[in-house]
Amino acid sequence: MPVISRTAKDMIGNMAPVLRDGEYVFISTPDDELGQSLAPNAVATYREDEGMSLILPESIAQGAGFDAANPMRCITLKVYSALDDVGLTAAVAGALAGQGIPCNMVAAYHHDHVFVPSDRADEAMQILIALQNEVAGGG
Structure with missing residues (x-):
């Protein structure tokens, strides 16, 4: 795993991904x-x-x-992130890319949102939860 700043570790460890309804x-x-x-x-x-x-x-x-x-599902990262925070987007996109899942990241004012192919949304959720647990557990 690449070196991540303390702030990024906090964001990743608390990102609490939620799969939104709809495509x-x-x-x-x-x-x-x-x-x-x-x-x-x-x-x-x-x-x-x-x-x-x-x-x-x-x-x-x-x-x-x-x-x-090409319908997509939206995963909202419930951690509050600032527009000038560094590392969350790269960690999320990298974890998904490592498993061959394309994603489109949308940064809004309060949260980041990850759009993934509908047929891989459950798998993407598992990957992001595993990433969160790994970072939160100090792994």
Whole structure:
């Protein structure tokens, strides 16, 4: 395991991952009007040069005609992290990558959120809980 600062160890040891209900899809649209109409249903949005990216509930994305072939589940890390904290995102993404699970990390104001393929969400939870226990136990 790489060397982790005391602050990062505290965050990882207390991250308390929670698997949220529902499935989500990442979409992008260059149509600003469409993006704005979908934004109230999104759990997150980001304006890129190519258009508006949204993370939508799968049913909303399908209803708007978007490809929902890669549904994702959201794992919220319940530890409070600051925007300038170092190490939590790298540890989580690294643990999942080590088991071949892709993830998309979304840092919000209070918590970090990990989007993983729906069919691997339970496995991802087990990996993150094991990581938390390893760090919390001093392993």
